Amino acid sequence: MISLYAHAGGDEGLHRLEEIFYTKVLQDPLLRELFPERRPTHVDHLTWFTAESFGGPDRFTRELGFDYLIGVHRHLDISDEQRDRFVELYMEAFDEAGLPGDEPFREAVREHLEFGSRVAQQNSRAVTDEELHPLREVPLWTWKEPDSPAT
Template sequence: MEIPRGTLETQTFYEQAGGEETFRRLARRFYEGVAEDPLLRPMYPEEDLGPAEERLALFLMQYWGGPRTYSEQRGHPRLRMRHAPFTVNRAAHDAWLRHMRDAVDSLELPAPLEKKLWDYLVYAAGSMVNSAD
């Protein structure tokens, strides 16, 4: 029996999770939290968090199988290098995950998709830590 195209078996995580709208909602909710966070907000020197929100949305869309716009605009993600100028300690890690947890929860994804996304975000946050302070 042939499996019809477009079934879950052939869809990327990006498609399964709801595509561009889902990742834009995630980034928007995350940066709403960052905007009010005294620890994280200073890590974003731009007055307007819109460009950072756009970069995060584009990165996550690309990572999960969506358009490659991030790399087309910015080159290879090189996340550790891009975050190196900032002190990312355990407190920053925890604050980042706190806002990301709220953003992920707001999406109300099916449990298996939510777990896959969250596991990646926890891994990514851990890999950005560059200071014991």
């Protein structure tokens, strides 16, 4: 089974996607308060997280750890509208990045986004540690890859 990471084109494909996405959120009026300024490491961190979640190297866990991710989302109070816009812009970036457009891959990416954005939203609204989402490690996302063509 091919990983989502490999199908996306590895680090190169995912970095291209995250750069396009990050540029979009920085310019978006609704998301600007969540992303008020360009941080030099943000695209790399996004790439590391997505790569690890899609079955690639575990750099995010080794270099930053999941507690880092919880910390950056705490107290952002992400609205439903912001969460929806985040997913919308990510899928726009996905289309613009030239990643494979097959429906099984596209659906897996969308499901990953929907899940992850809900975790981030819950953590952004948590007042106490008990209100945080129970996820404490980068999830490994899988998919039902398309059947291989006959040779």
